[in-house]
Amino acid sequence: MTADVPTQPVFRFAPSPNGHLHLGHAYSALLNHAMARASGGRFLLRIEDIDLGRSRPDFEAAIYEDLAWLGLTWEAPVRRQSQHFADYAAALRQLVARDLIYPCFCSRKEIARAASGQTDPDGAPLYPGTCRHLSVQERQKRLSKGQPAAQRLDMAAALSRCGERLHWAEYDLGTEPRDVVADPGAWGDVVLARKDIPTSYHMAVVVDDALQGVSDVVRGADLFHATSIHRLLQALLHLPQPRYHHHPLILDEAQRKLSKSLMSKSLRDLRAEGITPAEIKARLGF
Ligand code: GLU
Secondary structure (H helix, E strand, O other): OOOOOOOOOOOOOOOOOOOOEEEEHHHHHHHHHHHHHOOEEEEEEEOOOOOOOHHHHHHHHHHHHHHHHHOOOOOOEEEEHOOOOOHHHHHHHHHHHHEOOOEEEHHHHHHHOOOOOOOOOOOOOOOOHHHHOOOHHHHHHHHOOOOOOOOOOOOOHHHHHHHHOOOOEEEOOOOOOOOOOHHHHHHOOOEHHHHOOOOOHHHHHHHHHHHHOOOEEEEEEOOOOOHHHHHHHHHHOOOOOOOEEEEOEEOOOOOOOOHHHHHOEHHHOOOOOOOOHHHHHHHOOO
């Protein structure tokens, strides 16, 4: 345990209300809840709805209903990220003030073309830093013309400024924590505010985990590599370092990760088929 970690553990489940919860979400929520209860800790629910175009109130209402159906209870009030854009803007300003942020005007197509096959850990085209090289005058010209811009972190500058070796404690259930060396550089100049949204997943999650005093981040293995960016942002913004546990993803019959896009059965589909919460828990090992 590091000095940063508060004595009463704080866990959170942080779904995005852009679809119905499926078994993978149920596993993550139940695991966070069980770990909080077993450690005398707190369990928070956070609604990650920064993407106002994709988030829907009916999906949010369904999250509360599905989690309650599973027998989970959480603290009120629930933090909804869409109500806290000012917090994320304040964090971004700190980085702007340190000259670590630049505007990027590139379209997805331009990035894909310029990336020439290089990818980030998620498999997306790696941003080659095109707009990092624009002159101050050119930036001003485009901004004054109202050209939309994302805000990117100058990764090389951020890494040299941060100066420390970044790592995190990864807890695998039932074993000693292992030290993982973070590799934020593999992501290139990440977007910290999108063209259409004044923040990004990475920025909002790091700011919120700190503001909510989250001591233990328990989430799916698909976010393992994103933790490198989160550790860098925590270091740059002088935020505490949580412990991490990235749990295996629940796979469907075809060994594909369950996701909304794969049309996996939602918890409410399963409920409509007459499956009980006890059966769901048993299937997921709780
Ligand atoms: N909102 C993210 C998701 O639904 C999870 C974020 C996190 O746990 O850090 O995948």
